Amino acid sequence: MEHLGGKWPFFISPRQIMVCPISQKHEAYCESVYLYLHRLGYAVEKDDSKKKLGNRIRAHQLEQWNFILVAGDEEMKSGQVDIRSRDNQRLGKMRVDSLEQFFNEQLPAKSSKYNSFYSSAWNPADYPLQE
Secondary structure, three states, rough: OOOHOOOOHHHHHHOOEEEEEEOOHHHHHHHHHHHHHHHOOOEEEEOOOOOOEEEEEEHHHHOOOOOOEEEOOOHHHOOOEEEOOOOOEEEEEEEEHHHHHHHHHOOOHHHHHHHHHOOOOOOOHHOOOOO
């Protein structure tokens, strides 16, 4: 793991997503985004600190969070977040309900051996329920 330099791939990172409200009035919206992503099973946290937004984003990039989601008035009105990567790239705005697909695209593709390896795995269809 030393060769990663702290930049863990999204699918195994303990710091996948950080949600940052622009100001205190956006905290409830960011809490709802946090809960939505947490329910989906992502490693997500919400930044409740009172530091300036730029300082918080920079700190999270240095902490190697894969994605930093920022929300303010505009994002709240449209059900979106502004996505930034840990490499300081702004990936743009996205609706919160589209994030699951976006994050699933970060996962590695299944190998060509996946189906053959699991072909003899237990299958519930082979064992119908007996009443």
